[in-house]
């Protein structure tokens with residue numbers, strides 16, 4: 103079977119790339135190992151309740167009609183309508199350290215006011231940093247790594263302010279431990295602090311069903327339960343892929359499996375490069391209570407120390423810090439049950455080593471720790487716990503096939519998507535744009551650059 107393009111993976115980036123190619127009448131097939139779409143941001147059902155695997159927040163919020171922003175680009179390129187997403191904006195979020203708390207919302211003025219009040223001596227410096235962020239072209243495909251901490255130290259004096267600004271940006275998007283690439287910092291700063299959070303009604307299913315319908319309407323083909331076992335190369339040029347049943351030929355292959363995972367599946371690449379697997383993986387706990395919790399923030403970035411330690415947990419999981427998300431605290435959500443999601447940094451090799459019994463015991467410990475944190479943050483709450491679920495780095499690995507259960511991928515990104523093999527491209531997290539909006543934009547831009555520009559279609 104011959105295709106113009108094969109896309110590996112039906113996560114956000116794979117579906118978006120597939121849509122762009124199919125829209126321009128390319129013969130494209132998306133191959134997905136799992137039985138459902140979504141990848142790292144999929145969905146499941148337990149005891150008649152619908153859950154999102156990962157969704158805390160859709161970043162890059164815009165109001166209807168706003169132009170020139172990442173989310174408006176996404177709508178335009180995929181020909182989707184703003185109203186289809188049924189977005190509920192956040193109330194506000196906060197960064198909570200023992201010394202102080204900084205609130206932010208979808209209006210940047212709130213964060214400015216908070217910094218002026220709590221860090222008056224550094225406020226002018228903060229404003230200069232904001233200008234630097236505004237002027238930086240984070241979308242350039244040829245910028246190399248530079249340390250965000252170094253840039254922040256040159257611009258700000260207060261170490262606590264540096265830690266607090268970095269905390270949400272690292273945990274929502276850094277493949278690097280303790281630091282992040284400055285281009286990635288700028289992407290995250292704009293998407294979290296300038297633009298902000300919202301949640302589509304119906305959660306991640308809403309996004310995925312919009313993408314799936316668009317892809318199928320454009321004439322794309324999708325195959326689930328179809329693991330790609332090898333990416334085929336002849337004379338250093340990609341020619342197709344092999345599954346356990348057949349070989350499919352194509353002019354280009356776009357892979358969202360991850361860079362190290364793609365190299366592993368491509369013997370011709372493995373001879374040339376060995377991108378590293380990232381260490382950052384997480385534990386995600388979900389609790390449902392019989393009523394809403396008193397906390398008003400949508401997301402609390404909690405850290406129980408003066409410095410923010412963003413790295414693989416030393417001991418299975420690190421309860422010193424957590425992301426605490428209250429999905430009912432988006433505007434316009436009806437009163438009802440109260441859901442809380444808690445994310446801890448975790449240690450994949452340790453979880454991988456556990457026997458079944460020890461694994462269940464460790465999950466119980468995580469659940470107890472997370473419930474203690476909920477109580478600490480909501481001391482007056484007396485709701486009854488109706489349901490809880492916890493998934494670990496090995497669950498992430500099991501359902502997404504990312505080595506180390508990594509969520510933000512390799513520390514070796516390939517910003518132009520190119521690999522040493524001609525016409526084999528990396529899309530999604532390891533191209534360098536991550537999160538839901540980032541991965542979708544990665545799929546779009548890599549399909550445009552490598553699938554459409556070459557043939558003059560984009």
Ligand SMILES: Cc1cc2nc3c(=O)[nH]c(=O)nc-3n(C[C@H](O)[C@H](O)[C@H](O)COP(=O)(O)OP(=O)(O)OC[C@H]3O[C@@H](n4cnc5c(N)ncnc54)[C@H](O)[C@@H]3O)c2cc1C
Nearest residue numbers: 111113114115135141142143156158159330530531537538
């Ligand atoms: C717990 C958690 C919470 C998160 N919360 C948020 C959030 O609130 N907001 C946000 O914006 N982002 C969030 N993210 C991050 C976001 O989900 C990811 O950045 C994004 O979904 C990555 O998309 P992708 O297309 O790059 O890769 P993936 O989603 O990893 O897609 C890759 C796909 O390739 C498939 N695949 C792998 N190997 C093969 C193979 N050999 N053959 C065929 N198919 C294969 C996988 O099954 C997968 O479907 C969260 C992630 C997690 C895990």
